[in-house]
Amino acid sequence: MKVIVEADGGARGNPGPAGYGAVVLDPATSQVLAERGEAIGVATNNVAEYQGLIAGLRAAAEIGATSVDVRMDSKLVVEQMCGRWQIKNPGLRPLAAQAAKLVREFDAVTFGWIPREKNKRADALANQAMDRAAGKPAKSAKPAKSAASAASATPVPAASRAPTDTATTAVVEAQPSMFAASGGAPAASWEPPSTASATRLILVRHGETGLNKQSRYSGRGDVPLSEQGAAQAAAAAARIAMIRSKIDAIVCSPLSRCVDTARAIAAGVGDPPVRPDDDLIECDFGEWEGHTFAEVRERWPAELTAWLASTQLAPPGGESFAQVSTRVRRSVRGLLATYTGQTVVVVSHVSPLKIMLRDALGAGDVLLHRLYLDPTGISVIDTWPDGGVAVRTVNDTAHLAGIATP
Structure with missing residues (x-):
């Protein structure tokens, strides 16, 4: 079974009261199959975004998905999971490894960048979670725009896969490497690696x-x-x-x-x-x-x-x-x-x-x-x-x- 996972996370300040949101959707009908949203205390935007990805992948696994199309408006998370950007922040490496371990549980996973306006459902859940982390009264979420437009987005050619800030959806597709999946996106480096734990x-x-x-x-x-x-x-x-x-x-x-x-x-x-x-x-x-x-x-x-x-x-x-x-x-x-x-x-x-x-x-x-x-x-x-x-x-x-x- 193939599903779409839309995920987001953020913090009121960076770091600050943080939370994430994730939804699992049927790609044919855009029906919501699962929702996740949680306050995570004080954290950075990137930590919250990774937590949203992890929650979305877990939810997809729980409902028996075998193929997942991940959509996020975080360029950093998408590019790192695709292996094109190095994970320089040591605090993100365990989260990337956790996400990659979940990726291994599926037959196929793609990662796609979408602009924030195409990620309103996950964004609303993340904002509710941030409000809870900040001790604010919960707000009722406005109905978010259907994911159908994101689901039908056309992949950009390989030569121009870097995401942009335009309003047009640019999807970055990447079949997860069997090797990157063992612990996150491969780091780009000229530094000779140690063989101690390889x-x-x-x-x-x-x-x-x-x-x-x-x-x-x-x-x-x-x-x-x-x-x-x-x-x-x-x-x-x-x-x-x-x-x-x-x-x-x-x-x-x-x-x-x-x-x-x-x-x-x-x-x-x-x-x-x-x-x-x-x-x-x-x-x-x-x-x-x-x-x-x-x-x-x-x-x-x-x-x-x-x-x-x-x-x-x-x-x-x-x-x-x-x-x-x-x-x-x-x-x-x-x-x-x-x-x-x-x-x-x-x-x-x-x-x-x-x-x-x-x-x-x-x-x-x-x-x-x-x-x-x-x-x-x-x-x-x-x-x-x-x-x-x-x-x-x-x-x-x-x-x-x-x-x-x-």
Whole structure:
């Protein structure tokens, strides 16, 4: 179920008597599904705004929402949750982390900036809460303008997504990064991060198979490792042992080429537990499965062109990258929650690993078609509870020296 959350917060003074308001709306009818408003004592405007966001997300979760479109007139909160502005105020970081943790509970969340006049319902609840915080008599709220106009707002192009102060609604949409969701928006900084409390994901593509060597689409078919692929997996284990002395767990796609790669790595790094995860399986290439790239280009030229142009489209009878992204994000969010501060090796396929790197780098979908990952190529991503993300390595193949590759 998809809902709209409109949220606001403020203070009479900054800081001063503060409160927040949030409403959950049905996007089709603008019917109010839930309301939240509360005085929070003396606080700043930004603290109150974050509290409004948190209350709105909680209310959406309570009514069973799976997809949320957040609308706020706070540019700061929207930009920070989208990962474009750094969270410089230490007092806001725990609130951003709390909000991001709630974001993980949904399949999808977008954040949109709207002008204050389009956020009257949440603004009225926030003002009532501020009055209570200031000890003033409660005022009856005037009926607020329907959220229908906000719900039908057209997203601005990616090149012009910065919100403006004009009266026209400018919506900033952002699918929450699977990594930012672990602790708020990623901070922009040149300062080298500490590794003390980072959760490290070591991403490994499975070893070579016969289909890889022949440049064929290899998705859900359970193709075994070649002799070369088994040698690559053993070499990857030695390389991973150099990257991190202690591996806490290994998760992998359930297909044998990943399971066997994961087991070979485990044998070389102290035998940590290996756990298959269905969400890490390769994209379903449908009718293209087993065909060479050249054959697909010849037999399905229009479908291939459309597929390359949009992550929303799937190969005939297959799965879109957007669908792969949904399950991969679910898997990574689970890993970050389960193995906080630990090191996990993730053995998967080209598509899931590219999606993880795209999100960690904050890159666009074009990365999915430009990034090359070798069999047993190793990439390393560190994340921190405050939302910091560092991509330390992409497709490291030093361990393959002397081993032939496709």
